[in-house]
Amino acid sequence: MNGIIGKKVGMTSLFDEAGRNIACTVIEAGPCVVTQVKQEDTDGYYALQLGFGDAKEKNTTQPMKGHFKKAGTSPKAKLVEFKGFDAVEKSLGDEVRVEEIFNDGDLVNAVGITKGKGFQGVVKRHGFKGVGDRTHGQHNRERAPGSIGASSYPSRVFKGMRMAGRMGNQRVKVCNLKVVKVFPDKNLLLVSGAVPGHNGSYVIIEKKNS
């Protein structure tokens, strides 16, 4: 799969030719560095490992320093492997840029870590409706989950029962976002719709196989 690593800059909205206002996410995509090329005969499959974002030299472990030295690049903060990368012929240490992979109008998937929401109740976390009444005998039950199972049989709560708990901070892939525009001179990618994560968090943009 062809793709690139980027950083979410933020969201905005723009008007298209038809006069519709479309919500867009601005992503600072690349330039990435090829830090490893995996080959059929040595690794069993073909893939490119790309690096993006600068890491501090002192926070990089010795083994990783060697890894980056081999590719002839400074330490990178984020490394991602793209299997079957066939957009452009690349070898170790090469630069991968947005415009080489994406064109305007392409469909892409965006992978990111969603914003952490902390410990959340069942209404926000799973979309339960709550009780829906404030009166009619209700007391402190407005956002309660209701029954979580039967009684003496099975005498336990089934695994996977949707309950309150930690929400967000998960790896999520959003599919079929459209590339509105590529800005090669600023390494920016403009996609329609929302992308998971905080502003400034790393996102992986994968190109859909057409």
Next chain:
Amino acid sequence: MDAINYVHEQLSLKPEFPAFRAGDNVAVSYKIVEGNKVRIQVFRGNVIQIKGTGATKTFTVRKISGGVGVERIFPFTSPNITEIQVLKRGKVRRARLFYLRDAIGQAARIKERKFIRPTKK
């Protein structure tokens, strides 16, 4: 933020409308698409709010239509707005005129600004 501003510079329209502010009476001409016909409608009312910056700047126009208050929010960069005419300059003491929603009759009127200072560039 710089990146977002850059995107707007590249892709957003630069609106060229007369300057107006909250309290002014304006007529906004905007395109309406009905099926495959495009016609222009005019929305005339008082500006009660100007909000946002850059490409996401909007203004809210309020009018009384058939005894019912109607408000419409227009983005400054919308390609559907063809013209904005400033009909009256209003004399108001705040930037957001939400009190007009509750005001009835005489209280809902905006005094006209008779002396208009030249706008600084």
